[in-house]
Amino acid sequence: MGDVVAESKVDFGALAALHKWPSLANQRRPDREPYQVNEGTLDECITAFMQKPAATRHLYEIRTAPQPPLVTAVLSPEHVIELSRWREFL
Known part of the structure; x- marks a missing residue:
């Protein structure tokens, strides 16, 4: 993915929202919808x-407008951590 990052630009100023999944015993509740905690x-x-x-x-995700190929509409925790690392280099 390193080559893709070098050639791609991510708009970190794009509108986004941080969502949290309701949890029980630190596990996502699949029967519930995530709610917005930050915009x-x-x-x-x-x-x-x-x-x-x-x-x-693992209970959080970020929702934003897709920016192919690096940013999807819903960013998983692992994806957010990767973007955080890339942000430091850009």
């Missing part, structure tokens, strides 16, 4: 996500 730019939502305890990050 702002992609950069702000990544920062808010990274401030969450690592043990609970």
Whole structure:
């Protein structure tokens, strides 16, 4: 993926929202819908996500307008962590 990142631009100023899944015993509740906990730019939502305890990050996702090939409409915790790393290099 490193080559793709070098050739791609990510708009970290794009509108985004951080969502949290309702949980039971630190596990996502598949019978419930995630709710919004933060709204702002992609950069702000990544920062808010990274401030969450690592043990609970799997309960969060970021929703934003897709920016192919690097940014999908719903960003998983693993994807957010990768974007956070790339952001530091850009």
